[in-house]
Amino acid sequence: MPREIRFNAFEMNCVVHQSPGLWRHPRDRSRDYRKLQSWVALARTLERGLFDGIFLADVLGVYDVFGGSAQSALAHATQVPVNDPLLLVPAMAAATEHLGFGVTVTLSYEPPLPFARRMSTLDHLTDGRIGWNVVTGYLDSAARGMGEVGQRRHDDRYAAAEDYMAVVYKLWEGSWADDAVVADTATGVFTNPDRVRRVSHEGTHYRLDAVHLSEPSPQRTPVLYQAGTSPAGRAFAGRHAECVFMSGPSVQVITPRGASIRAAARDAGRDPTAILIFALMTIIVAPSDAEAKALLDDYRGYADHEGALTLMSGWTGVDFSTLDLDSIVQHVENDAGRSALDNITRADPSRTWTVRDVAEHVAIGGIGPLIVGSPATVADELERWMETTDLNGFNLAFAVRPETFDAVVDLLVPELQRRGRYKTAYAPGTLRNKLFGHDRLDETHPAASVRWL
Template sequence: MGPDGVDKKILLNAFNMNSVGHICHGLWTHPRDQSADYARLDYWVKLAQTLERGKFDGLFLADVIGANDVYGASPDAALLQSVQVPINDPIVLISAMAYATRHLGFGVTANLTYERPYLLARRFSTLDHLTGGRIGWNIVTGYLDSAARAMGLTEQIRHDDRYDMADDYLDLVYKLWEGSWEDDAVVRDARNGRFTDPAKVHRIRHDGPFYQLDAIHLCEPSPQRTPVLYQAGGSPRGRAFAARHAECVFTNSLTVDLTRSIVADLRRRAVANGRAAEDIKIFSGVIVIVDRTEKAAQEKLREYQRYASPAAGLTHFCASIGVDLSRYGPDEPIEMEGTQAMVAALESITRYNPGRPWTVRRLLELMKLGARNTPIVGSPSQVADQLTAFVRETDVDGFNLMRAVTPESYEDFVDLVVPELQQRGAYKEDYAEGTLRDRLFAGRGGQLPSRHYGRRFRYGAGEWADEAVSRQAGRRGT
């Protein structure tokens, strides 16, 4: 155990989006901010190289399909202040950033509600090959009605129904990634003109409640087969899904106590699913404003606040919870409503928020940086103190570092906080070799572990063994 009482190395992702505005809204107007260059490839390559210099475990790219049009029942407020619109596809950035780095991992969001599983499986196998096993999939089911309408639906599919669909979806893609090709199916025998042994490539037949398929996977086995699985659902149904499938979970709770309870619940659920508590790495969202002295950091915070937009932050929050807060008076308590959006986000300010009720005025006061997150502000040692204390008190494994002013926020963290954490023994000195899964789980293997639910779909195990017995019984006429 290190001097701060932390017996594990802190894991770090940079949290970003292929857009101008992401979490800290309004700060694109800061004169040093470069987020308006989001459509230029060198913007992303330079970011990836900065993160690799800081030994970050990964760059996590969020995404939404649809506009944040809940506030005022219109997209105008989001368009005016660039609240996650315009936004480009994040997945197309990965190859270039991977080519410019050697170790940095990449977690990218893909919405399974609107992505056909057969094509998604091929896309992630391709990225796993091209990155040398450095890709992860952030599994989302969506929360915007505008996305549902854009994809031909009249409204969002019900919250828990989306997770039922997701369970069936995961069964299908596990079969493709884990079960279609045996490890030695590809022989590359040029002398005899045999590239693949057809007997070791297996047709997948899936007839689930939501998805059907009859095909072989088009890709040979990639370094990880199944990408590292990320997930961020905080509702009870979302946590049940995470306990079965997720390897990395993101939480964005407002308090230490709530974070601690979510972490404990996730680990308990994982164990109930036959996994180990440490099989899930949990990351908490954090904004860090750091400078060489506390005084300079506080001045930087005040400077940032002059450019931030709490109103834009409220526009984003309305879309997240699926409730138009423009209907509320400034001091009217916000109540729990039936919503098919981010249930956990709404519950965090209603059902799980004892004491003074949340109001629009109180939310705007909180969003001084255009986001609900209260930033950690201080010198390198003060920031390191707070990060290590949070790990110790909540049992999270690491952090998703959100940008305020970019690339300044990431560069400051890499140059000032990383050396301080390394000096304390709370952060790695260098990357370990292997895939993203290897590094996140300390060399326990580059592919899904045997106790993960998805591993039962590997050819020759679990589901395949049951199917083989059924076929044999059928041939005997029993």
Template sequence: MSPRRELRLNTFQMAAPSHNWAGLWSHPRDNQTQYNTLAYWTEMAKTAERGLLDGIFIADVFGLYDVYGGSGDAAIAAGAQAPNADPTLAISAMALVTQHIGFGVTANLTYEHPFQFARRFTTLDHLTGGRLGWNIVTGYLDSGARGMGESLNRDHDERYEAAEDFMAAIYKLWEGSWEDDAALRDKARGLFTDPAKVHRILHDGAYYKVDGRALAEPSPQRTPVLYQAGTSARGRVFCGRHAEATFLNGQTPSIAGQAVRGVREAAVAAGRGPRDVLTFLGGTVIVAKTSAEAHELKEEYRRHINAAGQLALVSGWTGVDLSQLSLDDALSFSKSNAIQSTLENLTLKAKAPTRVRDLLDFTPAGARAPIFVGSPVEVADQMLAWADEADVDGFNLVRTVMPESLEAIVDLLIPELQNRGAFKTAYREGTLREKLGGTARLPDSHPGAAYRHRSAP
């Protein structure tokens, strides 16, 4: 019997009072109200690294969830991903108190420019010692567009066309502007950098234009590890070309497995290997020493879910105003400019109709992904069964009540997985990309590698 493939695990966080489960900040033992303090992030990072987690994956959204009832009031009142803070700014503090854990940071490229973005993320890769990942998103909330002076967000597929243009420009800056040995730090000659080895980037795209040399010298990874979230038809094409890891959802193993197969096929179509993209499935874990305790916790947590806030989140994800439906109404599919794969999973691909009330509980429909509840043995059984059936490489574990949900994963679940040979017992050395099983920098098979500077013969 061949040895089991080790799971990859991230803790899934957000710089907001609530992430995927609106209202849990109101639990008396919860500390998510401290999301805007450094102590929240540094203590969480130390706990996650103690458990040998692969990364801290930080979600972000640019805008308010205002589809529900045509107003953002429900989301604001419930603290449902609002207020939210810039997810990049706590990274250097977490890096200072850890040595190995990676940081997957969500950043919306629609309202960025490649020239300034390249410098910011190169800086973070320097300060983390090469432990940075970028979760590439294009945004889906019209409220964010209006805040930036636009009447509406770009159409779904056009967002990916703009993203392709952004990636071409950013690869040129990260991979092609500075040669590896450009920064000499030669004190004897008083020469810090050889100007001949820092090259001007010219990019004249449909959405982005760049004329200049990259401002920051190359970081340990040059290009951070590239994550991507989006399994619509157009999203899969983008993922297959660019992503090194992808985050996906699916409330049954068959739905998740279909998404995984789509990603692997897209990678092959882009000239890459089918396993060049690691797949992370969302998952909510409620684990305790005994099954009975875990189910008691589930009911305890459930009482703190804010119904209006939760429906505001789902309305924003799907583009459907759920305030117009009763609790017993079933969702139906309609084309929208939001996250198309989410609504497809809840409607077209669901085994049974998804009712509005199903979204307000710790169910796979409510989570859009699996719910793992029980003792360490039971949760490990459930996770490994899902990983085998859906062929995922690991999970992004959504926070519930903090810090106890993360501490339970570290102290109860991880040892059980390690005993089964399903999780590592030590970190690999090197950059985040190396820790995830790759090379220090983009592999030659990745499209970004084509933008590297080639010295004239």
């Protein structure tokens, strides 16, 4: 049986997510990011297309690496203005029954207790369809906005994340017993105090002495997503992640990363095949190859190359404004994200990238591959990716909003279903149940060890 192909939509509560300049396209509706109805409509479209989820990215700072200021980011709207992703979820959940919500929240700037309560709240309100993309941030501007001088060192961010996870697991899994809420109208006891316990934590980065404020929610711990593939990132994913998002331009870059994530899960005593791995991709699909190609040519007319380099500078910590457009991008080590620069330097030694190549590539859909063609052509290419990479699916970026997703749902999904490569109905229940067949994290996961049995 060939492996099922899964889709997530890669979105962000802003104008320019991964395709700078495309907001100017006459059919693009990106400015409607401020309108709840645009998110509700998108959620319905994605559910019609049986997407596993909508994955909402987030940053808490501006992309001010390019040119050393926020000027370019503001002018080109590269991930600024950006609104809070979590506030979109209840409206989208009310309009759908099955779609999952993988929301990015950085753990670097918020104490565990209020964050844990917010996720429990959303797990209740979505009937167990909330997921958390665990990030620590990569922008110094975000750290400065929080009153710090700069971000923590790269590997120390992962060490802090390890401690943060230990705290939130105790809150989600260990503070309230399953039978704590009795709601006994005869005795007047709502919660049995003997079945709720304080969490005490004295860790390397966090301390806490508290009772979790929410009663047990359907999944307890939200479905855990992770997206870093540096050595420290892989080790973290191996221990904690249930789904991993990767970005890279080719199968050559993605394949070893997927293998290394599965190896890290094996090292952590978990089932490596149970981790779902999604690669970033942008799909331009139209009824025929010629129409898809024409669509791409049309889109390219709106691509904003400075915006692309502004994004890339933020992701990599390298100021691309100082580099000659025809120079070859070199690897450097710094405290921004590591995989982003690896993608265009050492991850695939057979390919070099000039700054111009980067600007042109990243302007449509970011650093992931761009697949263009008829439903049959695109489906062939996705099958080739699946056969060579050991992936579980794709995290789809958009060029024109919501046109890119409409086309995938209306044209590509039926083709994949005809080939038996895509589900024809959702599984029931919580997001974790749909993805893995159980509501709670399994016994091999570190969260299970703090459970109140």
